[in-house]
Amino acid sequence: MKNLTTLTSLLVVAGLSAHGVLHAAPPAPTVIYSQDFASGSATSNLKGSSTTKGDGVWVTGWSEIKTDGSAPFGYCYLPFTPEPGKIYTLSVDMVATGPEGGWNAMGFQDGGSETAFNTSGAGWQLVSPGGFMEVRSEGKKIAAGAKIGEGTTVEADSTNTFTIELNTAGDKWVETFLLNGDVMATHTYTTNPDIQYVGIMTNSQPGTSPGKFSGTFSLTEKTAAKATQ
Numbered sequence: 001m002k003n004l005t006t007l008t009s010l011l012v013v014a015g016l017s018a019h020g021v022l023h024a025a026p027p028a029p030t031v032i033y034s035q036d037f038a039s040g041s042a043t044s045n046l047k048g049s050s051t052t053k054g055d056g057v058w059v060t061g062w063s064e065i066k067t068d069g070s071a072p073f074g075y076c077y078l079p080f081t082p083e084p085g086k087i088y089t090l091s092v093d094m095v096a097t098g099p100e101g102g103w104n105a106m107g108f109q110d111g112g113s114e115t116a117f118n119t120s121g122a123g124w125q126l127v128s129p130g131g132f133m134e135v136r137s138e139g140k141k142i143a144a145g146a147k148i149g150e151g152t153t154v155e156a157d158s159t160n161t162f163t164i165e166l167n168t169a170g171d172k173w174v175e176t177f178l179l180n181g182d183v184m185a186t187h188t189y190t191t192n193p194d195i196q197y198v199g200i201m202t203n204s205q206p207g208t209s210p211g212k213f214s215g216t217f218s219l220t221e222k223t224a225a226k227a228t229q
Contacts (some may be wrong), residue, residue, distance in 0.1 A: 001202075004201035008176070010155060029089065029222040030221050030222065031054060032080070033051045033157065033217070033218065034053035035217040036094070037067070037069035037214055037217075038215065040067030042066050045065070046066060046067050047059070047060050048066045053079065053220075056079070057078075058076045058078060059073075059197075060075055060076045061078050061113060061114035061115075062075065063075055070212050071212055071213060074197060074201070074202065075200065075202070077199035078198050078199055079197060080195060080197055080198040080219065081195065082166060082168050085169055086143075086222065087165060087221065088166040088220070089164075089165050089166075089219070089220050090107070090163065090166070091162070091163040091216075091218050092106045092215070093159050093162075093214045093215035093216075094124065094127050094162055094212075097177070101122035102213075103128040104213065105124050105125065105200065105202070105203070106125065106162055106199070106200045107198070108164070108198050110120065110122035110134065110195050112194075117194070122137065122194075123136075123175045123177075123193075124137070124164075126149075127162070133154060133179070135177045135184060137187045158201075159215075161180050162178070162179060164176070164177055164178075165178070166195075167224065172188050172189050172190065173193075174187070174188050175187045222223065
């Protein structure tokens with residue numbers, strides 16, 4: 001019995017079950033881009049600057065977002081083309097403050113760098129100063145129960161972590177939208193988008209500040225795990 005227990009333990013360590021099925025260990029994510037807003041400056045534009053990690057340069061046609069995440073107005077993107085068989089995780093903290101009517105957003109973009117999320121976003125979510133939240137994909141709003149959509153709020157002036165997981169393992173890509181680790185909505189594409197960028201946006205009038213991006217903006221990837229005989 002002792003020898004059998006020892007053998008079973010060795011199989012588990014090797015990734016084998018007692019039934020002989022090989023289970024691939026969950027792959028560790030690889031950082032594609034990371035931007036540390038905490039080390040940025042309120043006087044330095046994010047546009048044209050390099051990411052903290054990863055070989056990226058922020059591009060845009062219209063932005064005064066600063067490297068510390070303060071966001072007068074505009075949008076900034078990083079080039080990104082997803083590959084099949086991957087799981088991509090985009091995450092950033094957003095603070096909902098400032099005048100009503102504006103909002104902060106993060107997500108994927110299937111238009112050019114001159115195009116705003118609300119024109120051609122391929123999976124993005126926003127939060128407004130009053131805490132109003134919204135998830136959008138393929139140009140439309142996506143609702144998930146009572147947790148998101150019209151009238152849904154988070155605490156005003158609070159910092160919340162917004163995350164989008166893009167799974168390209170299947171024929172039809174799937175996006176999962178999370179707020180502080182809780183799933184808010186999922187979306188399966190009928191036609192996979194031509195994603196070209198990933199980034200952030202703030203929608204307001206020049207000279208006003210609807211909020212702030214804080215903490216770390218990050219985009220990671222890992223290969224979707226599979227079990228093989």
